[in-house]
Amino acid sequence: xxxxxxxxxxxxxxxxxxxxxxxxxVANGGLGYLYWMLAARALPQPQIGTAxxxxxxxxxxxxxxxxxxxxxxxxxxxxxxxxxWSRIVSGGLAAGCAATAALAAAGAVLVPMVxxxxxxxxxxxxATALICAAVAVTATTLLDNVYVAHRAGHGMFVRxxxxxxxxxxxxxxxxxxxxxxxGAVVLSWTLPILLVSVATMTAGLSRLRPGVRxxxxxLAGELPHLRAALTGHHLINLTQAGPAALxxxxxxxxxxxxxxxxxxxxxxxxxxxxxxSPAVSSALYxxxxxxxxxxxxxxxxxxxxxxxGPAALxLIAGDRILGLFSAGYAAEGGLLLQIxxxxxxxxxxxxxxxxxxxxxxxxRLCRRVNAVRAASCLCLAWLLLPGAGVTGAGVAWLxxxxxxxxxVGAVVLSSRKESR
Numbered sequence: 001x002x003x004x005x006x007x008x009x010x011x012x013x014x015x016x017x018x019x020x021x022x023x024x025x026v027a028n029g030g031l032g033y034l035y036w037m038l039a040a041r042a043l044p045q046p047q048i049g050t051a052x053x054x055x056x057x058x059x060x061x062x063x064x065x066x067x068x069x070x071x072x073x074x075x076x077x078x079x080x081x082x083x084x085w086s087r088i089v090s091g092g093l094a095a096g097c098a099a100t101a102a103l104a105a106a107g108a109v110l111v112p113m114v115x116x117x118x119x120x121x122x123x124x125x126x127a128t129a130l131i132c133a134a135v136a137v138t139a140t141t142l143l144d145n146v147y148v149a150h151r152a153g154h155g156m157f158v159r160x161x162x163x164x165x166x167x168x169x170x171x172x173x174x175x176x177x178x179x180x181x182x183g184a185v186v187l188s189w190t191l192p193i194l195l196v197s198v199a200t201m202t203a204g205l206s207r208l209r210p211g212v213r214x215x216x217x218x219l220a221g222e223l224p225h226l227r228a229a230l231t232g233h234h235l236i237n238l239t240q241a242g243p244a245a246l247x248x249x250x251x252x253x254x255x256x257x258x259x260x261x262x263x264x265x266x267x268x269x270x271x272x273x274x275x276x277s278p279a280v281s282s283a284l285y286x287x288x289x290x291x292x293x294x295x296x297x298x299x300x301x302x303x304x305x306x307x308x309g310p311a312a313l314x315l316i317a318g319d320r321i322l323g324l325f326s327a328g329y330a331a332e333g334g335l336l337l338q339i340x341x342x343x344x345x346x347x348x349x350x351x352x353x354x355x356x357x358x359x360x361x362x363x364r365l366c367r368r369v370n371a372v373r374a375a376s377c378l379c380l381a382w383l384l385l386p387g388a389g390v391t392g393a394g395v396a397w398l399x400x401x402x403x404x405x406x407x408v409g410a411v412v413l414s415s416r417k418e419s420r
Contacts, residue, residue: 017099020153021279024144024160031164033173034190036265038185039185039321042175049257050120052264056248057118061107063245066138067226068234069093071358074282075233077149078290082211085350089146089205091222092216097274104134115253120182129186136193145201148282151290155208160202164190194299209392238365239370240354243377243400244274247393250378254385266333269321270314276306277348281355288359298357303348309390314341339394346405353408365411373404 038046069092076088113217127194140163147156170188187349201214248267252260273369282298314321318341350373354366377400384392 009349020157021148021283024153024157027157027161028164029129031161031168032268035164035168037221037267038168038171040261040265043180043185045183045258045261047182048178049252049259049261049264050182052248053252053257054120054129054182054186054250055133055189056245056260056264057107057111057121058104058130059137060245060249061104061130061134061243062100062114062137062141063238064365065103065134066096066141066237066406067099068237069096069226069235070148071237071285072226073142073145074149074286075289077146078286082209085209086212086215087219087222089212090216091093091219091226093139093142093201093214094216095222095226096142096220097135097386101131102136104131113307113352117252125183126384129183129190131327132194133186133190136190136197136375139197140193143197144205145282146205148286149288149289150208151283152208153283155204159196159204163192163196165223166196167371171230177206191341191412205290233363234346234359236354236358236366239367239374241278242353243374243397246378247381247397250381250385251390251393254382255389259390262333263336263393266322266340266390266394268338269318269333270344272297272310273307273341273344274347276344277303277351284352284355285359296352299352299355300348303352307348311344314338333390336391336394339391339398343394343398343401346401350401350408353411369404369407372407373400376400376403 010394020312036048039051043051046244070183073092080088105127108121108130112122113330121130140160144156147153147159167189168189170192171185174184248260248264251263280299280303284296315338318337322333322337350369354369357363357366361369377396380396380399381393384396386392
């Protein structure tokens with residue numbers, strides 16, 4: 001029975017690549033758990049809060065500045081000739097990383113002016129750390145999408161396993177030198193991402209697509225495609241994933257780095273649920289750009305089969321899992337974690353609907369649905385955080401995802417009425 005089920009998964013491209021994308025996130029999440037556990041036990045909470053706030057800011061900047069090149073890869077790379085393939089990937093990486101570095105530099109100057117809790121970004125050390133971390137996130141995200149475009153989830157899994165393991169080794173090595181600061185955590189988190197990304201660009205891509213190499217010649221011809229990706233894919237991605245990147249930043253801005261440490265660890269724990277529907281959605285889009293017929297119902301079944309068990313585990317034992325970091329993290333983040341778990345279902349509904357509409361070229365509808373859930377989440381978070389603390393961020397996230405799912409339902413019902 002198990003052998004038959006395994007063969008079915010291996011022969012089903014959607015299920016196989018969805019599982020590999022999720023396995024990548026599981027590896028990152030599991031090893032990330034170990035990484036942050038080591039960091040939380042070695043450094044005081046304020047230092048952890050500062051490090052997680054900087055990493056959250058870098059992630060948000062990367063999300064805002066990668067220009068949608070990742071989904072452009074998924075759309076354009078399948079079937080491309082080697083020269084065009086090299087130009088597409090080179091142009092997307094160069095433009096995305098350059099835009100990220102520019103926005104991070106501006107953020108290091110402007111953010112401390114408007115949010116006193118981000119004062120640690122002021123000065124050359126904070127600015128350099130933010131720029132390097134943000135560029136690292138953009139580079140590895142775009143490279144992951146190259147593998148997704150070719151339905152080569154195994155390659156993405158291996159590179160991310162090396163990346164996550166490298167973070168732990170780097171953290172142990174840096175702590176062994178006696179460094180006990182937020183900077184030590186940020187360095188150990190960023191450096192392995194940069195090294196693995198460079199190795200992927202110099203050796204990994206040629207294995208994925210023999211005969212290609214990254215080059216800067218002819219990149220001007222990619223500008224029209226990047227503009228199209230910016231107005232299409234990027235705005236969809238920004239409104240879809242932006243709230244997840246911005247919530248820790250808002251928590252830090254309103255409540256301070258110490259509160260963000262409690263929020264971030266609960267958020268990271270819940271991410272094992274939030275990874276599922278985006279993974280299946282990316283695999284669904286890649287299948288359809290590779291001319292495969294994949295139904296939305298099958299994608300939904302894959303999501304449900306993967307979310308049920310972990311969701312039940314987190315609802316029952318989430319506080320004990322947070323207690324592995326310390327009793328304080330369990331006390332402050334237990335209720336927050338349960339609220340985040342409940343948000344996984346409406347989040348999945350909206351993500352799958354957006355992937356379906358994106359594959360049909362209905363970008364405007366995708367943007368509208370994502371804009372509703374993003375605005376609902378961020379506005380409520382800003383209003384609730386001062387009074388409700390980190391739990392308010394969880395309530396805002398649940399409300400935003402529910403608003404998106406309800407809007408999807410309204411669109412589906414309206415479409416059915418029009419078709420009658």
